[in-house]
Amino acid sequence: MGIPEVVFMKVCTSTKRVGGKTVKVDIEVVNDTIVKVVISGDFFLYPEEAIHDIESRLTGRKVSEVASILDGFRGSVEFLGASIDDLVSAIIDAYTSCQE
């Protein structure tokens, strides 16, 4: 039997208040990789189902890739009460709080 690999998993949250709306990000990070992300709040996103696509494309990726992944959604989704930049910043904040 080999030595079990040590896995450091952290669940971190960041909440941003933007233009009267709230964007909350809950992420689970294992060895610097996002293994789960849930984006929630009282913002508007069109089409709504795109949130699932955004979350799944972030899963399994490094935080350094978040901005470029979300850039890929510009033009195909429309946020009201939040922006793609707000979302990038909320994810990075949540990730950063995991490192503290």
Added chain:
Amino acid sequence: MWRLIIDEGDVYWNMAVDEAMLLLRDSNIIPNTLRLYVFKPSAVTIGYFQRVEDAVNLEFLRSNNIGFTRRISGGGSVYHDVNGEVTYSVVASIKDISTNIMDSYRIICSGIIYAIKEFGLNADFIPINDVVINGRKVSGSAQSRRKNALLQHGTLMYNTDLITLGKSLRAPKEKLSVHKVTSILERVTTISRELGRTVSKDEVISALIKGFSKALNTDFYRGHYTREELELSNKLIEKYRSVEWVFQR
């Protein structure tokens, strides 16, 4: 001329009908429709992107048998008081309102402002989706879109029990701090409270019909649900009752 439907039902029925109408309008099977309805019994709806535990006080809802479900539209949580709130749904072809989402919120919310004017009160639209009287929220709306059609549903509080509203909903601390108040109660109001007299549901419905007639530049004929709407609503209602839908995030 648009169809007008006046209805009441539980939270699952109301959300199922709204979605059914959006899908059927998108397929051009039903006409542009204004639906005015009441949640009977009182209930809570939460926005599509909200986490249940962040949006509502679950313990209070369960101990007071207040039902709740998730909407297909974004935005925040809403307490729908059977004795104090009328909900509207505008279901229309996008080209008949505006392709621009923010413009369509403004156009449809002007119907609420005109309705409030019927009571001699002035109200303002606060983008994205609020209508306020003297700075206090009296109406909130949320819009969902498909390729050809939009659904915008929203509230008009005329005599809502604000204490129960405050106990039912959770407002994030950040939200309260931005509004510089410590309680939901200080941010919301009702038409009755602003007027200093108790307003009836029938008065509100009549004002809403006049308000939306002006905002949408149309007359209404009183109509009924089609067979397709009833069949689709009865299928969709199971989704709105399901744990998988309500607790999906």
